[in-house]
Amino acid sequence: xxxxxxxxxxxxxxxxxxxxxxxxxxxxxxxxxxxxxxxxxxxxxxxxxxxxxxxxxxxxxxxxxxxxxxxxxxxxxxxxxxxxxxxxxxxxxxxxxxxxxxxxxxxxxxxxxxxxxxxxxxxxxxxxxxxxxxxxxxxxxxxxxxxxxxxxxxxxxxxxxxxxxxxxxxxxxxxxxxxxxxxxxxxxxxxxxxxxxxxxxxxxxxxxxxxxxx
Numbered sequence: 001x002x003x004x005x006x007x008x009x010x011x012x013x014x015x016x017x018x019x020x021x022x023x024x025x026x027x028x029x030x031x032x033x034x035x036x037x038x039x040x041x042x043x044x045x046x047x048x049x050x051x052x053x054x055x056x057x058x059x060x061x062x063x064x065x066x067x068x069x070x071x072x073x074x075x076x077x078x079x080x081x082x083x084x085x086x087x088x089x090x091x092x093x094x095x096x097x098x099x100x101x102x103x104x105x106x107x108x109x110x111x112x113x114x115x116x117x118x119x120x121x122x123x124x125x126x127x128x129x130x131x132x133x134x135x136x137x138x139x140x141x142x143x144x145x146x147x148x149x150x151x152x153x154x155x156x157x158x159x160x161x162x163x164x165x166x167x168x169x170x171x172x173x174x175x176x177x178x179x180x181x182x183x184x185x186x187x188x189x190x191x192x193x194x195x196x197x198x199x200x201x202x203x204x205x206x207x208x209x210x211x212x213x214x
Contacts, residue, residue: 006176006179007108007111007112010104010107010108010179010183011049011062011069011104011108012068012069013100013104014045014100014101014103014104014105014108015045015046015049015069015072015073015101016045016073016075016076017097017098017100017101017104018041018044018045018073018076018098018101018105018135019042019044019072019073019074019075019076019080020041020077020079020080020094020097021044021094021098021101022041022042022043022045022134022138023037023038023040023041023044023076023077023080023084024087024088025040025044025094025098025135025142026040026041026138026141026142027080027084027088028088029142029143029144030142034078034081037077037081037084038074038081040077040138040142041073041074041076041077041080042070042073042074043134043138044134044135044138045069045076045101046061046063046069046070046073046134047134047135047136047137047138048109048129048130048131048132048133048134048135049061049062049063049069049130049133049134050063050064050133051129051130052126052129052130055126055129056112056113056116056117056118057116058116092194096194098135099187099191099194100187101131102131102132102154102157102158102187103131103161103184103186103187103190104183105127105130105131106127106128106130106131106158106161106165106183106186107127107161107162107165107182107183107186108127108130109126109127109128109129109130109131110123110126110127110130110161110165110166111127111165111166111169113126113127114166114169114170120166120167120170123166124159124162124166125159125162127158127159127161127162127165127166128155128158128159128162131158131162131186132146132147132148132155135147135148153190153192153193153198153199153200154193156189156200157185157186157187157190157193158186160185160186160189161182161183161185161187162186164178164181164182164185165178165179165182168181168182
């Protein structure tokens with residue numbers, strides 16, 4: 001199945017920003033050489049999409065079938081490697097890059113899942129998995145608790161964006177405006193969470209531990 005132009009453009013854009021973010025996040029967490037940064041950049045960029053494609057039987061995964069995915073991922077990681085000294089000064093913009101990648105991937109993941117015959121609810125879930133999967137693998141590789149498990153407003157925005165995209169497809173209004181609107185909704189929620197340190201409610205015991213640490 002050939003990727004529609006809109007889906008491909010969003011997918012490649014998300015791949016690039018996730019590769020940059022993944023490489024820089026890995027560098028912040030551990031001392032990495034060029035191989036390590038490129039590896040983490042690629043894992044972050046294509047990991048979620050590979051998980052999605054395997055689950056919907058779209059094999060071989062798009063990252064292996066179409067060379068631009070790996071090329072864009074490697075390019076983003078190399079950009080992070082050569083300009084790491086400059087980019088590492090901008091921690092907040094890096095987090096917003098992550099939010100942008102999350103926004104694009106949750107939409108493309110949900111829509112592609114629908115195209116391969118999944119129902120609305122599974123498509124929304126796989127849309128979120130597409131967005132958070134690569135970052136989760138990256139965090140495990142650098143021995144860090146995955147962001148999706150510690151930031152309540154990381155998976156939630158992805159689910160919202162995916163749900164909007166699925167609704168647009170199901171109602172027959174999906175197109176460039178709907179896709180960008182779904183991605184924007186995810187980005188705005190995630191950006192607000194970053195800016196104002198917003199999280200989903202914690203369990204009482206977790207609140208007590210947080211208070212003791214504070």
